[in-house]
Every structure is written in structure tokens, then in C-alpha cells.
Amino acid sequence: MTIELARPYSPEKHHSHRDVTGGWLRPAVFGAMDGLVSNVALIAGVVGAAGAGRGAVLAGFAGLVAGACSMAAGEYTSVRSQTELMRAEIAVERRELARNPDGERAELAALYRSRGLDADLARRVAEGLSADPEQALRVHVREELGVDPDDLPSPYLAAGYADPRQVELIEQRFADRPVRCRS
Numbered sequence: 222m223t224i225e226l227a228r229p230y231s232p233e234k235h236h237s238h239r240d241v242t243g244g245w246l247r248p249a250v251f252g253a254m255d256g257l258v259s260n261v262a263l264i265a266g267v268v269g270a271a272g273a274g275r276g277a278v279l280a281g282f283a284g285l286v287a288g289a290c291s292m293a294a295g296e297y298t299s300v301r302s303q304t305e306l307m308r309a310e311i312a313v314e315r316r317e318l319a320r321n322p323d324g325e326r327a328e329l330a331a332l333y334r335s336r337g338l339d340a341d342l343a344r345r346v347a348e349g350l351s352a353d354p355e356q357a358l359r360v361h362v363r364e365e366l367g368v369d370p371d372d373l374p375s376p377y378l379a380a381g382y383a384d385p386r387q388v389e390l391i392e393q394r395f396a397d398r399p400v401r402c403r404s
Contacts, residue, residue: 248299248379252292260284297380304373311370314361318354325361326351332364 260281267280318325326347333343351357362370 248292248296252296256285256288256292259288293380297376300374300379301376304376307366307368307370307373310366311358311362311368314365315358318357318361322351322357325357329357329361329364 263284264277264281267277271277329350330340330343330347333346334340338346350360359370362368
């Protein structure tokens with residue numbers, strides 16, 4: 222079976238997509254909002270109780286540092302737990318592929334049949350993908366778990382997130398002149 226394209230296909234003219242999996246966006250937005258709201262509330266409370274002055278500035282700075290440390294620890298723990306669970310499930314899939322390769326190949330063929338391929342083509346695709354055990358593992362993990370085993374989230378990267386606006390706020394408050402954050 223051949224597919225005729227209306228115009229010549231050129232892989233060089235392929236478009237790209239942004240990462241929409243949400244691995245970094247949700248914690249970044251949550252962290253920025255949490256950091257801004259909690260710091261504004263902290264500073265407002267100190268100013269309301271003791272008036273504006275060095276105490277309010279110190280409270281704001283302490284809030285920024287505490288918030289950044291809390292967010293880093295929380296993100297590290299959260300992403301580390303998620304990654305450990307993913308690795309454990311990948312290990313389960315690896316064992317199943319070694320223990321029951323025919324069953325796993327049939328499972329893959331059934332998946333492709335459910336996506337519209339005829340039975341013979343689905344079987345051939347499953348056999349072709351299953352010829353290399355590492356390729357078979359990657360395909361099964363992507364299809365069954367929805368995870369890219371070659372691109373698991375890093376807890377270290379998650380913990381290293383810092384909101385540039387918070388850094389800029391600190392620099393502007395303690396520098397002789399305002400400093401713009403470069404991003």
C-alpha cells in the first residue's frame with residue numbers, strides 16, 4: 222500500500238512543537254503565583270503591624286529566601302517520587318517483555334488494530350518494532366504508560382527553578398541602582 226501526497230514531502234520542512242506535556246509549566250506558574258502572593262501578604266502584615274521600614278524589607282527578603290527553598294525542596298521531592306514510579310513501571314514492562322515476548326507483541330498488534338490498522342499490518346508493525354528489545358521497550362512504555370523513557374523528568378532541574386522576577390526584586394531593593402533581569 223502506497224500513499225500519494227499532493228505535493229512532494231520534504232523532511233527538512235518539518236515544523237516543531239513546544240513541549241506541552243506540562244512537566245515544567247505547571248510548577249513554574251504555581252511557584253510564581255505562590256511566591257508573589259505569600260510575599261505580598263507577609264510584607265503587608267509586617268507593614269501593618271510595625272510600619273514600613275527595614276523590618277518590612279528584611280521580612281520580604283526572608284520570605285523570598287524561604288519560599289525559594291520551600292519550592293525547591295517540594296519540587297525535588299515531587300519530581301523524584303514521580304520519576305522513581307516511572308522507572309519502577311518501566312522495569313515492570315522490561316520484565317514482561319523478557320518473560321512473555323509473544324504476548325507483548327500481540328498486545329502491541331492489538332493496540333495498532335484499535336487505532337485503525339488492519340490485522341496483518343498491525344502484526345507486521347508489532348513484529349518490526351519488537352525485533353530490537355530496546356526499541357520494543359521504548360514503544361511499549363510510550364504506548365502503555367504515556368512516558369518517554371529517554372526523557373524522564375529531572376528532580377535536580379525541577380529544584381533549580383527560580384522565578385527571575387523574584388531575583389530582580391531582590392537586586393532592585395539592595396542594589397544602588399535598579400538591575401534588569403536578563404532572560
